[in-house]
Amino acid sequence: MKILIRLPNWLGDVVMSTAFINAIRQLYPGASIDVIIKKELGGIAKLIPGLNHVHIFSKQEFSGLGGVYSFGKKLRSQRYDIYFNLPHSLSSFVMAWASGAKQRVGFNKEGGFFLLTRSFKKPANLHRVDEYISLLENSTGKSITDKVVKLQADPSAAIKDTVIINFNSEASSRRMPLDKGRSIINALTTSFKDVSFAFIGSPKEAVFVDELLINLDNADRLQNLAGKTNLTGLAELMAGSKAVLTTDSGPAHLANAVGTPTIVLFGAGDEANTAPYNKQELTIIRYGKLICEPCVRNTCKLYGIPKCMEMLDEIKIINALSLHLNYA
Known part of the structure; x- marks a missing residue:
């Protein structure tokens, strides 16, 4: 099983998405887990436990919808089984669609219904961590009780x-x-x-x-x-x-x-x-x-x-x- 996760675009949201990644490991213990992260936030990916590969996405190099499509198309050779899309922008859905992943899962916003294979209503008034987890729970039918937001950093003396x-x-x-x-x-x-x-x-x-x-x-x-x-x-x-x-x-x-x-x-x-x-x-x-x-x-x-x-x-x-x- 090969899983790809498109991480959010802001530092705080990326940190909060570590609970989602941890939950993925719980539900898919033998899976290879890769992520896509914005270039400016790439350093954070080094601190997230259990990732197999990190794809760095640069808006400057891959600009506009054409750029995100080209970036997503480059991922087709990886043959991902599931692509989880945490942002809910049109550009992120285009990237997911271009990846050719067998399943493309995300929220039903900004065209997600057309470009994803499974989309779910974004819940209102939830903490951002619980919002991300809800996407996984809705797509698998399983509840996640162990929600852990964690980064591994060596303390500086x-x-x-x-x-x-x-x-x-x-x-x-x-x-x-x-x-x-x-x-x-x-x-x-x-x-x-x-x-x-x-x-x-x-x-x-x-x-x-x-x-x-x-x-x-x-x-x-x-x-x-x-x-x-x-x-x-x-x-x-x-x-x-x-x-x-x-x-x-x-x-x-x-x-x-x-x-x-x-x-x-x-x-x-x-x-x-x-x-x-x-x-x-x-x-x-x-x-x-x-x-x-x-x-x-x-x-x-x-x-x-x-x-x-x-x-x-x-x-x-x-x-x-x-x-x-x-x-x-």
């Missing part, structure tokens, strides 16, 4: 006694406002006098992190790593850190999946659907007193700068972090 902070997000409604971020950082360095803090981000987020760290107290204990790590290295840093304090973003899921104590600060976004899945050593902090919470907008239409982030309580953040720093 370079980050010992350090808390990692991520205040970035692709969406401005989930990104920490600069002034609020500075207030939180000063509160943390004052409260935890023997702890260092490392700030992460992608290369394009490095400017935001630079601005965040201007004229802060205790600057000797603040390290800027934005743009200086790849995804594999970031996972290893997280695995070796004391804890990760983060906005609702891909790195939150990464930290949770490698087993690091994770504190997630929610603004926009619904934690019932997209919070990190493993509940052990996970803390969710939300202001929770605005009538607009939670929303799922990428920008704050009411206040401009997201008030749900501005009103977060520094004391709650300090108390949550203290549980992992032997300050409780």
Whole structure:
């Protein structure tokens, strides 16, 4: 049995899809399991246990529907028995169709009914992990009870006694406002006098992190790593850190999946659907007193700068972090 899984297109979603991959191994114990992953996220695939082969897909090299068709057609020689399609975009369905897999399974969205051999209605109001698992349960008629989101990363010793902070997000409604971020950082360095803090981000987020760290107290204990790590290295840093304090973003899921104590600060976004899945050593902090919470907008239409982030309580953040720093 040869199985191919088209992984999602965002870091957090890829991490959450590891539960689906683990469930595939449970139901098809002798199968060869391959995945397709976007080039920018390829490093994560190295951390997913039990994969036989990773196909790297580049949108730049294979652009448009013609490109994804060509990419899928290249896979025909592999003669896959089942192709599970986790995204629900037309381009992903075209890729599945072009692969020539005997069974092509996915959600009935954006043309999936025509290009897949079996398609199912996308469930509403489920956590993303349970949403992916539902596709497998519907296609096999079997229930999955052991849902594990896990990545295997070797802890880095370079980050010992350090808390990692991520205040970035692709969406401005989930990104920490600069002034609020500075207030939180000063509160943390004052409260935890023997702890260092490392700030992460992608290369394009490095400017935001630079601005965040201007004229802060205790600057000797603040390290800027934005743009200086790849995804594999970031996972290893997280695995070796004391804890990760983060906005609702891909790195939150990464930290949770490698087993690091994770504190997630929610603004926009619904934690019932997209919070990190493993509940052990996970803390969710939300202001929770605005009538607009939670929303799922990428920008704050009411206040401009997201008030749900501005009103977060520094004391709650300090108390949550203290549980992992032997300050409780």
